[in-house]
Amino acid sequence: MTRPGSAETAAETASEQWALVDEGWGREAVAFATLSEPANCREYVALHQLLGIEAGQEVLDVACGSGLAVELAAARGATAAGLDASARLVAIARDRAPEADIRVGDMNALPWGDGTFDVVTSFRGIWGTTPDAVAEVRRVLRPGGRVGLTVWGHIKDSPGAWALEPFTLASREKVANHAAMVSLGRPGAGEELLTAWGFEDVHRHEIPFAWEFADPDHYARALASTGPAYEAIQAVGEQAFLDHAREVAASRVRAGLPLRAVIFVVGYVATKPLDVPPPHDDEPSGSFLAPTPPSPGAERLRQDDVDELGYVMNASRLWGRMPGTLDGLFGLLSQCVKAGRLDQRTRGILVTATASTLGDAYCSFAWGGKLATSAGADLAAGVLLGDDTGLDPAEQVMASWARAVTRDANGTTSTDLQALRDVGYDDDQIMAITVFIALRLAFSTVNDALGATPDAELVAALPAAVADAVTWGRR
Template identity: 70%
Template sequence: MTTGTAAADWTVVDEGWGRRAVDFATLSEPANCREYVALHHRLGIGERDLVLDIACGAGLAVELARARGARCAGIDASGRLVAVARDRSPDSDLRVGDMHALPWADGSFDVVTSFRGVWGTTPAALGEIHRVLVPGGRVGLTVWGHLKQSPGVWALQPFRLASTAKVANQANMVSLGRPGAGEELLSRFGFVEVERISIPFAWEFPDPEGYARALAATGPAYEAIQHVGETEFFEAAVAQARERVREGLPLRAEIAVSGYLARKAS
């Protein structure tokens, strides 16, 4: 979930996503477990599968696929996040690299996953995913869904502190959540039996400060921090979350996430 730039500049991803890799791995990523588990279940990942996770980040999805018995590989543009992933899964093949030029041979994997890692701005990654799948192999992707109708969209608002150009690019990135967009893209790259599904997703945080710290560890937050500064970003995030505090309950942000399931033709 950590690659959102064009193939030519993939190495800059580590600037934003890797700068607080430990915070991301321990404060932000665990809330993605519902998403990871749901997609793994729908893909039927099991002991005979060799699985590749694209934009694997700190590797929690790889760990969960391994818990289902799969043998795993992963790739991410952030070397500092991959270091965390290797610490978590030292027996998996985890590499730093570009998802537009995967360093594996044709037909290497039974399943490829990507959790909010393939964007509307990186469509060519689907060609590489198709290439490394075996005939009949399965692919599962998740993307942000209908954000404006999501009750937890408030949790994404601090990202809009980025520059106008960056905010516009963020909108282009999430375009695969629009009706028909993901289906068309997967079909264009030769996938069959394309199905769109709803994926459970909720961020939970202990308090406004915990939310702000977790959010600040993400790439879109870094874009906002570059524009307004660390202090202003943190204060804005805390203020946003204070309006959502519930006595005796965690801060909770339910956000629409869509999944796509498909196969490479046999």
């Protein structure tokens, strides 16, 4: 892909920018983390919401500062990562989100492999002066992954423009650089940049942003902890900067209310295109329904299959009509897996016992294969055929429960339940296991009723014992 603009000039600008900001941002890291960054929380929450950040997603925050956005992404259940050039800010980010993978580095050379993340964010970290960072964001996103960037909007028109005024104490050259940086917020600028780097579905949003401070002293100290303030301090000295900031804020004090500066912030959200081709006109649907029309959700399901399996499953072609519903169904299944503490072998036993009793060939093949991988082909074929001799006593009772629920949910008895308790399952686990079985039945029922055919590639890859065991259901 041809990079827009001169790559050399951009790289020089980027590395100069890095050195400058690193020096400025780390020196008052604790003050920044405690006095300044918390006031940005509205921006983080709003962009996370727009991007739909949720449990199970891999999320990277570029130029993460002291890591509040990383911590909030982790709080939504995401597997979070962050990167910042300042080691002192990164130390605080790691303290806040110990489980997250937070690294010191340059946004122009992200230390992660291609296609690692579902979502990449950057909160006023990527600017008009750092366009190469956008290429790196694109590289580390998986196909279909989403980027969310915020930048300052029209500062002069913002009611809280006064709060940024002390930055203009910096040298004329630095102030001009600030203007170049914030140019990405101009109408059309971010859309143009992201489109030039091959993103699609680019949308611009107004992002809520309000700094609040207890009093002019709090404001002056918070502002002084930031990178642009350091440039002003270099020009006029720290005391003069603080005095000026306090003076600016003094006229903004409101009785009984915090100092509040609402500043316009723009958010860009865009998608990295999928690299799986849309279905051909003559591609079979793999079910009784007509071929699923292309849509971002349907393409995502196709891409996930191609990445994982090398082909598109007929079930995914079918569910491409309702990808959000499939996500929801699998989200519920994940909740059961967590609540029931169901490992891969246990899930394999539950699904093979359920699918074989229902007479669903598709899930019998798919999960018979998975169970064969974790526990051996003979054991998997045995469970498919109702022979549980390879299972331990607790697994045998659980497989019997799956068959009983599938065969006749009204026919179960408290004695069946007691048998589960007797082998060590508590009532919360029994609940989770039963919901898991019911959700698998819903999935199997839709596939079977609509004629989703087990994939030839799936069956061909199975051990013979598993493939031969499944004599029921659709072909």
